[in-house]
Amino acid sequence: MKRSILIENDQGGYTVPTKGLYPYQWNWDSVFVALGFATFDQDRAWREIEMLFEGQWHDGMVPHILFRKDDPSYFPGPSVWGTSGGQIPSSGHSQPPVAATVIRDLVEADTSGKSENRAAALFPNLMAWHRWFLAYRDPEGEGLLAVIHPWESGRDNLPDWDDALRAVEVKDIGPYERKDTSHVDPAMRPHKEDYDRYLSIMAACRKVGWDPAEVARTCPFFVADPGVTFIFLRACRDLLVLAERLGKDTDADEIRGWITRLERGLADQQTLTALCGHFDRISDKVRYLMPSYDPDHESYEPLRRRRRHFLLDGSHMVDLGIADTCETSSLGSRRTQEMGAIQLNKVEKWFGELQVIKGIDLDIQEGEFVIFVGPS
Numbered sequence: 001m002k003r004s005i006l007i008e009n010d011q012g013g014y015t016v017p018t019k020g021l022y023p024y025q026w027n028w029d030s031v032f033v034a035l036g037f038a039t040f041d042q043d044r045a046w047r048e049i050e051m052l053f054e055g056q057w058h059d060g061m062v063p064h065i066l067f068r069k070d071d072p073s074y075f076p077g078p079s080v081w082g083t084s085g086g087q088i089p090s091s092g093h094s095q096p097p098v099a100a101t102v103i104r105d106l107v108e109a110d111t112s113g114k115s116e117n118r119a120a121a122l123f124p125n126l127m128a129w130h131r132w133f134l135a136y137r138d139p140e141g142e143g144l145l146a147v148i149h150p151w152e153s154g155r156d157n158l159p160d161w162d163d164a165l166r167a168v169e170v171k172d173i174g175p176y177e178r179k180d181t182s183h184v185d186p187a188m189r190p191h192k193e194d195y196d197r198y199l200s201i202m203a204a205c206r207k208v209g210w211d212p213a214e215v216a217r218t219c220p221f222f223v224a225d226p227g228v229t230f231i232f233l234r235a236c237r238d239l240l241v242l243a244e245r246l247g248k249d250t251d252a253d254e255i256r257g258w259i260t261r262l263e264r265g266l267a268d269q270q271t272l273t274a275l276c277g278h279f280d281r282i283s284d285k286v287r288y289l290m291p292s293y294d295p296d297h298e299s300y301e302p303l304r305r306r307r308r309h310f311l312l313d314g315s316h317m318v319d320l321g322i323a324d325t326c327e328t329s330s331l332g333s334r335r336t337q338e339m340g341a342i343q344l345n346k347v348e349k350w351f352g353e354l355q356v357i358k359g360i361d362l363d364i365q366e367g368e369f370v371i372f373v374g375p376s
């Protein structure tokens with residue numbers, strides 16, 4: 001565990017993913033970072049998540065970036081997003097909702113009972129965030145969540161977005177200067193055509209004042225994402241365990257309804273059987289399972305679309321990323337080529353059988369980081 005990286009990137013209660021490239025508080029990075037802090041400082045772990053929820057919008061959304069101070073080394077900053085949804089300047093969309101899962105883990109790992117009080121204080125915020133996802137990312141009630149921006153998926157560079165992104169008209173963006181390519185090799189970052197579209201999506205949402213219903217109705221990018229959906233399903237199951245533990249019976253009933261809706265919207269047995277075929281083929285090719293994208297696929301770009309692996313060794317599932325900036329990054333590389341729909345189904349199959357993420361090990365070897373997930 002590279003405590004020194006967490007401590008160095010600590011901004012006084014929240015942690016930046018990487019100094020320079022990512023100088024603010026990022027949503028799911030923070031929640032994962034809390035697992036790292038929990039291995040040596042429970043209080044600090046809770047603080048990380050509590051500070052994230054300080055930025056929750058009035059409508060329930062928890063933004064993907066909180067701009068707690070102005071840092072000109074990052075683009076697009078607060079003025080480009082133009083939001084006003086919460087107390088802290090922020091981006092305008094969310095990121096995969098892993099907080100309920102990690103909060104459950106923190107509560108169950110703490111026998112003192114203190115964590116339960118902190119979880120109880122955050123419980124209404126978690127409910128509000130989950131309701132927001134269902135209302136505005138699944139407005140038709142199909143049991144499948146959409147993302148309105150590749151960055152909302154947390155799997156920013158996934159080739160799965162390419163077609164939908166190409167369909168976004170580039171407009172209302174004006175000239176702009178990127179900062180990311182001055183921090184890292186441009187070969188590892190998205191192309192300008194992608195950035196033009198990232199900004200065009202933001203411009204369209206700005207036009208409707210980031211009103212979530214209007215965004216869901218008019219956003220030029222509104223793409224079903226099995227990744228976020230499965231993560232959300234997992235989070236709902238963990239939120240249900242918390243609700244039961246905290247005696248929130250009405251909320252627990254509501255969550256059970258969400259779970260039924262999501263399970264209905266997700267993969268059937270025939271799809272899972274086909275996915276197992278892919279799994280077997282891919283497993284012969286890689287050192288760790290499951291790679292985030294099919295190495296045989298023509299869109300596979302290991303540099304720009306970096307890889308994340310899930311390793312199941314019988315007792316542990318390990319999420320393993322290949323990091324470019326891990327010497328300074330809180331979580332290793334954030335820009336991994338992430339799981340595609342196919343792999344996600346498989347991962348969720350395992351994940352459903354496992355209980356919670358047990359810890360995080362930033363044992364940096366060949367640029368890798370590892371998150372351990374324990375069996376149930």
Ligand code: DGY
Nearest residue numbers: 064075076151156180
């Ligand atoms: C980026 O790459 O700058 C995005 O904000 C990712 O979240």
